[in-house]
Amino acid sequence: MSYVAIALVVIFAFVLLFSVIKIVPQGREFTVERFGRYTKTLKPGINILTPFVERIGRRMNMMEQVLDVPQQEVITKDNAMVKVDAIVFIQVMEASSAAYRVENLPYAITQLCMTNLRTVVGSMELDEVLFQRDSINSRLLTVIDAATEPWGVKVNRIEIKDLTPPADITNAMARQMKAEREKRAIITEAEGEKQAAIARAEGAKQSAILQSEGRKEAAFRDAEARERAAEAEAKATAMVSEAIARGDVNAINYFVAQKYVEAFAELARNPTQKTVIVPAEMSGLVGTIAGIGQLVGLAQDQQSRPTPPTPPAPARRGGAVPPSA
Incomplete structure (x- = not known):
């Protein structure tokens, strides 16, 4: 025992x-x-x-906890039905208040989030609900944190997980998005065409300026060439006139033959003239011009050749000079 x-x-x-x-x-x-x-x-x-x-x-449990807010259907201010759910992050700060001031703390916070979610979303229009989630989160956090403070609970964050509008509104939003993108594409294409037209006009302008500059330069050079040709013609005419004044028959024939050939050349270049009759005197004129050209060439060759030295006279014998023949 x-x-x-x-x-x-x-x-x-x-x-x-x-x-x-x-x-x-x-x-x-x-x-x-x-x-x-x-x-x-x-x-x-x-x-x-x-x-x-x-x-x-x-x-x-004093650690931060995550509570899932079940999905529910909420009617917005403009009478659109949306499905919305959320998650809430809480942390117990005072164990005694959380233990004895509320029964079933997670369930109480979940129900509080659902009711305030309906209130906040119901006071907004559909477009605001879809595009202002941060505003919804902030408003819910302020309201729920103030409501859970007597329970010794701190609500750290509330996040909207999903917002599902009705199917017809979703289709309308898809069509609106498509129309908006098509509008942007048309505007972009028009802007591109505008820029291309401006670039083409600028290019045409630069091309016209360059062409004008080219025509100006060509006209200037043509005028200069004509001026030089006129000066040369004047000099040639003066030289021929001087030769004629001295009574040089070849110069007169050359001058007349040149004018004759030029006139005949103009007649041959006439587009309406199909048959050209060469006069019999043409061969004689050509021969005269060729002969004058050969004479001028020979004269130039003689002028260009150096003059040979004169040989010394032979010595006389017996002091007598032979008679000339």
Whole structure:
């Protein structure tokens, strides 16, 4: 019997020890109740309770938690039905308030988010709901954080996960987006054509300027050539006139033959003239011009050749000069 009693005492001591000494893990806090009344909160670490008087009440998670807000249908201000869901990030700041001020804290926060989501989205038009998610998130965060503050809970973030408008509105939005893109494409194409037309006009302008400059330069050079030709003609005429004044028959014949040939050349170049009759005198004129050209060439060759030295006279014999023949 003594061994049984000792064993019972040992078991009772272990049970009492484990009921008195409590180890709280990191990220958790335990509330302590004395005869059913909250007295204190145990922090992470080893804690000792009063045996048979105090006990652990609630085990609270002090880490940040993520709650999923179920999808629901909400009517917007312009009577459009949209499906919306969200997620909320919360963190318990006071374990006692979260444990004893609200029953089923996750469910309460979820319902609070759903009701405020309907209120916020219902006060906005469909376009605002679709394009102003940040505004919805901010408004929800402000409202829900203020509502959960008495519960000892801090709402860190609220994010809209999905917004699904009706199928007909989605199709209308797709057509609107397509029309908008086609409009941008037409505007871009028109702008490109405008720039191309401007570039072509600028190119035509530059081409006309360059052509005008070219015609101006060509006219200037033609005028200069005609001026030089006139000067040469004047000099040639003056030389021929001087030769005629000296009574040079060849110069007169050359001058007349040249004018005759020029006139005949103009007659031959006439586009309406199909048959050209060469007069009999033409061969004689050509021969005269050729002969004058040969004479001029020979004269030039003689002028260009050096004059040979005169040989010395032979010595006279007996002092007498032979008579000339």
